[in-house]
Amino acid sequence: MSDEFDKEAEREKLREKLEKDEEKRQETQRMSELLLQGATMTNEHCENCGDPLFRDGDETFCPTCGGERATEQPTEQAPQQSSGQPQQQPAEQQPAEQQAPQPSDAEPARSESERGTGAPTPDRFDVSRPDPASGAPPAADDPRAELRRAVTTTARKANEASDPRTAKEWLEASKEAAEALEALGE
Structure with missing residues (x-):
């Protein structure tokens, strides 16, 4: 029971x-x-x-x-x-x-933009860095190819960027590389 x-x-x-x-x-x-x-x-x-x-x-x-x-x-x-x-x-x-997380995301994005401004520049420096590392003759032989790669790389990074400011920075870097390429006569 x-x-x-x-x-x-x-x-x-x-x-x-x-x-x-x-x-x-x-x-x-x-x-x-x-x-x-x-x-x-x-x-x-x-x-x-x-x-x-x-x-x-x-x-x-x-x-x-x-x-x-x-x-x-x-x-x-x-x-x-x-x-x-x-x-x-x-x-x-x-x-x-x-x-605010978006602006604070934008603030790091600004940092990234600054890095983005810095990042395309290091890419351009990276483009020029391998040239001195590989020796002066390859840098003198192929600056146009390096600039083409810089244009392509920065344009691709602009396309992949999730933040509009970062994308804008990458596009500006791509434009600068394209203008440099144009100045070389290509």
């Missing part, structure tokens, strides 16, 4: 767990729907249930507590409006921060 009692207790625990899991799924589904509808999940959490707060337009609310939180929120928002503006600025900065 104790085995049946234990089985029944386990079943009850499993039912409760399933109910909680179902509630969590429904809450997650509500949050997903809010995100799909354009609401923004804030970095703040509900004081009642601990779930993240959402912002839709000027209204900040908890999707789990529903109207109760929305009712409490406007009274809390009045004092927060003065602090809410700085809070909105971080929220506005969040997209800027999302864009």
Whole structure:
């Protein structure tokens, strides 16, 4: 009999767990729907249930507590409006921060661009470096071929670049190599 009692207790625990899991799924589904509808999940959490707060337009609310939180929120928002503006600025900065990785990616890309400016130059130097390394006669014999390779290599790198600034730097290097090639009469 104790085995049946234990089985029944386990079943009850499993039912409760399933109910909680179902509630969590429904809450997650509500949050997903809010995100799909354009609401923004804030970095703040509900004081009642601990779930993240959402912002839709000027209204900040908890999707789990529903109207109760929305009712409490406007009274809390009045004092927060003065602090809410700085809070909105971080929220506005969040997209800027999302864009900030792009500028910070662009900043390393600027570094890469500087490297890109430097990189085509080392390629050109690399083009000239093998010549002195291989000896003066091969450098004098084949500068046009080296410039053609430099044009091709830098154009290829411009095509493969993921950052527009880097691509622009590679294209400028390719153009310079092409102009040098043209100056040599080819």
